[in-house]
Amino acid sequence: MIRFENVKKKYGNTVILDNLSFNIEPGEFVVLIGPSGCGKTTTLKSINRLIKPDQGKIFVNGQEISQVNPVKLRRKIGYVIQQIGLFPNMTIEQNIGVVPKRLKYEKKEIQKITRDLMEMVDMSFEEYAHKYPSELSGGQQQRIGVLRALAASPPIVLMDEPFGALDPMTRATLQKEIGKLHKKLNKTIVFVTHDMNEALDLADKIIFMEQGKIVQMATPEEMLANPASPLIRDFMRKSSLATDPLNLTAADFMSANVISVQKKKSIRECTDIMARQHIDSLVIKNEDETYAGVVTIKDIKKHGKSSGTIGEIEPYQNITSDILENAKDSFDKLYNSGDNYVVVLNNDQTVAGIISKTSMATAMADTLWGDMQ
Amino acid sequence: MDASIILEHLYLVVMTVIFSVVVGLPIGVLAYLKPAGRKIVLWSVEILQTIPALALLGLIIIALGPGKMTVISGLVLYSLLPIVHNTCVGLENVDNGIKEAGKGMGLTQLDRLISVEIPLAFPMIFTGIRIATVTTVGVAVFATSVGGGGLGKIIYQGIRTQNINLIVSGTVSLMIMAVLFDVLMIWINRRLAKGAHNKAF
Amino acid sequence: MIFFETYGDRLITAFQVHLFYVLTSVTIGFAIALVLGILLSRVPQYAKVIMPLLSVFQTIPGIVFIGILFLYLGMIPATVISALAVYAIFPILKNTYTGLLDIKKEYIEAAKGCGMSPFQTLLEVELPLASPSIIAGLRMSTIYTVSWAVLAAMIGLGGLGEFIYIGIASNNDQLILAGAIPSAIMAIGLSLLIDVLRRVVVPKGIRSVK
Ligand SMILES: Nc1ncnc2c1ncn2[C@@H]1O[C@H](COP(=O)(O)OP(=O)(O)OP(=O)(O)O)[C@@H](O)[C@H]1O
Ligand SMILES: [Mg+2]
Numbered sequence A: 001m002i003r004f005e006n007v008k009k010k011y012g013n014t015v016i017l018d019n020l021s022f023n024i025e026p027g028e029f030v031v032l033i034g035p036s037g038c039g040k041t042t043t044l045k046s047i048n049r050l051i052k053p054d055q056g057k058i059f060v061n062g063q064e065i066s067q068v069n070p071v072k073l074r075r076k077i078g079y080v081i082q083q084i085g086l087f088p089n090m091t092i093e094q095n096i097g098v099v100p101k102r103l104k105y106e107k108k109e110i111q112k113i114t115r116d117l118m119e120m121v122d123m124s125f126e127e128y129a130h131k132y133p134s135e136l137s138g139g140q141q142q143r144i145g146v147l148r149a150l151a152a153s154p155p156i157v158l159m160d161e162p163f164g165a166l167d168p169m170t171r172a173t174l175q176k177e178i179g180k181l182h183k184k185l186n187k188t189i190v191f192v193t194h195d196m197n198e199a200l201d202l203a204d205k206i207i208f209m210e211q212g213k214i215v216q217m218a219t220p221e222e223m224l225a226n227p228a229s230p231l232i233r234d235f236m237r238k239s240s241l242a243t244d245p246l247n248l249t250a251a252d253f254m255s256a257n258v259i260s261v262q263k264k265k266s267i268r269e270c271t272d273i274m275a276r277q278h279i280d281s282l283v284i285k286n287e288d289e290t291y292a293g294v295v296t297i298k299d300i301k302k303h304g305k306s307s308g309t310i311g312e313i314e315p316y317q318n319i320t321s322d323i324l325e326n327a328k329d330s331f332d333k334l335y336n337s338g339d340n341y342v343v344v345l346n347n348d349q350t351v352a353g354i355i356s357k358t359s360m361a362t363a364m365a366d367t368l369w370g371d372m373q
Numbered sequence B: 001m002d003a004s005i006i007l008e009h010l011y012l013v014v015m016t017v018i019f020s021v022v023v024g025l026p027i028g029v030l031a032y033l034k035p036a037g038r039k040i041v042l043w044s045v046e047i048l049q050t051i052p053a054l055a056l057l058g059l060i061i062i063a064l065g066p067g068k069m070t071v072i073s074g075l076v077l078y079s080l081l082p083i084v085h086n087t088c089v090g091l092e093n094v095d096n097g098i099k100e101a102g103k104g105m106g107l108t109q110l111d112r113l114i115s116v117e118i119p120l121a122f123p124m125i126f127t128g129i130r131i132a133t134v135t136t137v138g139v140a141v142f143a144t145s146v147g148g149g150g151l152g153k154i155i156y157q158g159i160r161t162q163n164i165n166l167i168v169s170g171t172v173s174l175m176i177m178a179v180l181f182d183v184l185m186i187w188i189n190r191r192l193a194k195g196a197h198n199k200a201f
Numbered sequence C: 001m002i003f004f005e006t007y008g009d010r011l012i013t014a015f016q017v018h019l020f021y022v023l024t025s026v027t028i029g030f031a032i033a034l035v036l037g038i039l040l041s042r043v044p045q046y047a048k049v050i051m052p053l054l055s056v057f058q059t060i061p062g063i064v065f066i067g068i069l070f071l072y073l074g075m076i077p078a079t080v081i082s083a084l085a086v087y088a089i090f091p092i093l094k095n096t097y098t099g100l101l102d103i104k105k106e107y108i109e110a111a112k113g114c115g116m117s118p119f120q121t122l123l124e125v126e127l128p129l130a131s132p133s134i135i136a137g138l139r140m141s142t143i144y145t146v147s148w149a150v151l152a153a154m155i156g157l158g159g160l161g162e163f164i165y166i167g168i169a170s171n172n173d174q175l176i177l178a179g180a181i182p183s184a185i186m187a188i189g190l191s192l193l194i195d196v197l198r199r200v201v202v203p204k205g206i207r208s209v210k
Helices: A040-047 A070-075 A092-096 A098-102 A107-120 A138-150 A168-185 A196-202 A220-225 A230-238 A267-277 A297-303 A327-337 A357-369 B003-033 B035-050 B053-064 B068-093 B096-104 B109-146 B151-160 B164-200 C002-042 C044-058 C062-073 C077-101 C105-113 C118-155 C161-169 C173-201
Strands: A002-011 A014-024 A029-033 A055-060 A077-080 A156-160 A188-193 A205-210 A213-218 A260-262 A281-285 A291-296 A320-322 A341-345 A351-356
Touching: A002 A040, A014 A040, A014 A055, A014 A213, A029 A040, A029 A196, A040 A055, A040 A156, A040 A188, A070 A077, A070 C105, A077 A138, A092 A098, A092 A107, A092 A138, A098 A107, A107 A138, A138 A156, A138 A168, A168 A188, A168 A196, A188 A196, A196 A220, A205 A220, A205 A230, A213 A220, A213 A230, A220 A230, A260 A267, A267 A281, A267 A297, A281 A351, A291 A297, A291 A341, A320 A327, A327 A341, A327 A351, A327 A357, A351 A357, B003 B035, B003 B068, B003 B109, B003 B151, B003 B164, B035 B068, B035 C118, B035 C173, B053 B068, B053 B109, B053 C118, B053 C161, B053 C173, B068 B109, B096 B109, B109 B151, B109 B164, B151 B164, B151 C062, B164 C044, B164 C062, C002 C044, C002 C077, C002 C118, C002 C161, C002 C173, C044 C077, C062 C077, C062 C118, C077 C118, C105 C118, C118 C161, C118 C173, C161 C173
Parallel strands: A029 A188, A029 A205, A077 A156, A156 A188, A260 A281, A320 A341
Antiparallel strands: A002 A014, A002 A055, A205 A213, A281 A291, A341 A351
C-alpha cells in the first residue's frame, strides 16, 4: 500500500531522512516511534507530498506519488497534523466536512457523517457542531482533528501524535476507538507517537526511528522480546508493560500526592485540612522540609487543645522507606508494621510520597493492564 | 531651493515631535491607569485624526493667527494618535507576571510605572513616536498654506508654476528626510532594546 | 442659518463630490492592493525588498501625486481619483501582505493535507484568517483618503476642500468649519460603516483573536 525506496531528505547539510526503505501492507496499522526530531513527521509528510524528498521513490497504491496530482492524492489520504490545525474560521461541522464537501458529498450526507463521528467520540452534535475551535478544550480539538481526517473515509490515514494533548482517560477511549475502527474499516494507518505503550497497544508493526534511520521494524511482540538497540530498550522500560517486577522500587508504587504540613501550622488549620481531605493523619515536616513524623486525629484529640501549633504534639514515628528501596521490601514493612502506610523519603530526608494499600493496588493494576491514573 | 528651507521643515518636524511626546505620553499613561477613561481618550485622538490636516490648521489659524506656532500645534494634534495609542497599549501589554512581581515587591504605582512598566513598554512607545515623526514630515507640507514655510512652499510653488523640477526636488528632499528619520529611529530603538536586555540579565 | 441659506446647496454638492472621490478611489485602491498583497505574499523573498521600497514612496505626500498628475492629465476628476487611489493602496497592501504572512503554517498545512488546491486554500482559509488585518487597512486608507481628498480643491475640482481653501484665504472661520466638520463626519461615518462590514466579513470564530 505504501512503499518507501531509498528515500533521502536533507535540510541544508543535515540529513533528516537517511535512505529510508520500508513497506506497509494494506490494512496494516503501523506506528512510527522514536525520539523527538528523528524524522517521524518528515516521513509522514512525505507520504502525502507535503514534503518532497531529495532522492528515492515513494509508492502509494502502486503509483509513484511524484506522478500523482497532490490534491487528488491528499483527498484519498486522511491527515491529522501534529499541531491539530483546525481552521479557526470554520465551525466544528465545517471543519469535519472540509474533505467531503470537496468530494461533492451531499449536504445531508455530510451532516450525518459529522453526527456519527462526533457521537463516536462522545461529543454531542447539538452542543458542539456549531461552535468554533477556539471554544473547545485542547482535548476536544484534538478529537475533532482526528474526525476531520476520517470524514471522507480515506483508505489511508496518517496521524501525527493525534492524542498528544489528551488526558489518559480520553486517550485510552480514543485509542480503543481507533483500534476498533481500524479493524472494522480495514484502513491502512500510519501513526506517529512518542509513547511506547500506545505503540505496543495499537501497532501491527512498529517502526523505530533514530536520526533519520530505521533502527528496528518489527511486531510489538518481537520488539518486546528482542529490542534492537539500547535506546529501544530504554523506550520499552518507560512503558509499564515491559517492566520487570523485580526491578520496581518504592517510587513506582507510591502516591506522590501526599498531604504534609510544617510544624508551625496551627492545630486548627490542620484539623480543617484533615476534614476537608477526608484523611485521619498528616505527615509533619520540620522547618527545613525534612520528615518529622505523623500526627493522627487521635493524637490531636488526646492533646486536648485546639490552640497552638501542630509542632507541640509529639509526632508518631511512622515506618519509612527510601525512595530507591526495592518495592518488595517496602511491602514487607507495610504488612509487618501495622502502620497504615509507609512514608517514602528522598535522599535528603524530604517526603517523596506514601505507599498505602490503595496506591499499591493502583500501581499493580497499572502494571498489569496499562496506564490507569 | 536652499538649505534654509530644509532646515525650516526640520525645525517644524522636531518641534512637533517634542511637543507631541510631552503631551501624548502623559495622556497615554493616564489612559492606561484609568481604564474608565481609556475608550474616550483613544476615541478622541482618533477623531482628531479624521479631521483633514488642512482644515485643522485652518481652524487653529483663527485662534492663533498665521505662523509657525499654528503649524506646530496643528501637527501636534495630528501626531497624538500613534503616541497615545502605543503608550497605552504598550503598557497594557507588559507581561502580567512582571507587573505582579512589581506589586509583590511593594513598589508604589508610580515606582512601578517608572522603573518597570515604562522601560518595558518603551520599544512600543518609541515605535509610536517614530510613526508620528515620519507622518509629520509629510503632513508638514501643509504648513505653507498657513504661513509656516518648509518644503511645502517649494512643492506648491512647483505646482503653481508647473515646474516639475521644483516639485521633484521638494518631494525628494521630503522623502529622504522621512527615510532618514525612519532608519535612524529604528536603529535607536534596536540599540535601546539591546541595552535594556543587557541591563536586565 | 443665514449661512446655510447661502451655502447649503453648494455644501451638499461638495459633500457628494467629496464622497464620490473617496469611494471610487478607495474601491480602486482596495482592488489593486488586495491583488498585489496576495501576489507579494506568494513570493516573500521578493516582497522583503519590494515592501520597504513601497513604504518609502508612501512618505510622498498626496499633494505631490495630485500636483504631478495634474501637470500630465490636466484638471479632470481622473487626476484626483488616481492620485487618491495610489495613496489608498499602501495601507491595505501592507495589511493584506502581513495578514497573509502571519497565518500560522499549521493551517496552511492542514488545508493542503485536506486536499485543498492553492486557490481553495487562499479563498477558504487564508483570506478569512487575514480578514481582520485587511479590514483594518481598509479603514486606515479610508480615513486618510477623506482627509487627502480635500486637495481636489487645490486644482479646482471641488469637494469639501473648496470651503477650507476659500476659508483660509479669506480668513473666514465659518467656511473652514463648513469644510472641516462634514469631512470629519464623513470619515467617522465611513469608519463606522467599515466596522459593520467587519462584523459581516470577519468569521465569528476568529473575532476574539483580534
Ligand atoms: N523546514 C525545516 N528546515 C530545517 N530543518 C527542519 C525543517 N523541518 C524539520 N526540520 C528538522 O528535521 C528534523 C526532523 O523533524 P521532524 O519534524 O520529522 O521530527 P519528529 O520526529 O516529528 O519530531 P517530534 O517528535 O518532535 O515531532 C528535526 O531535527 C527538525 O529540526
Ligand atoms: Mg513530529
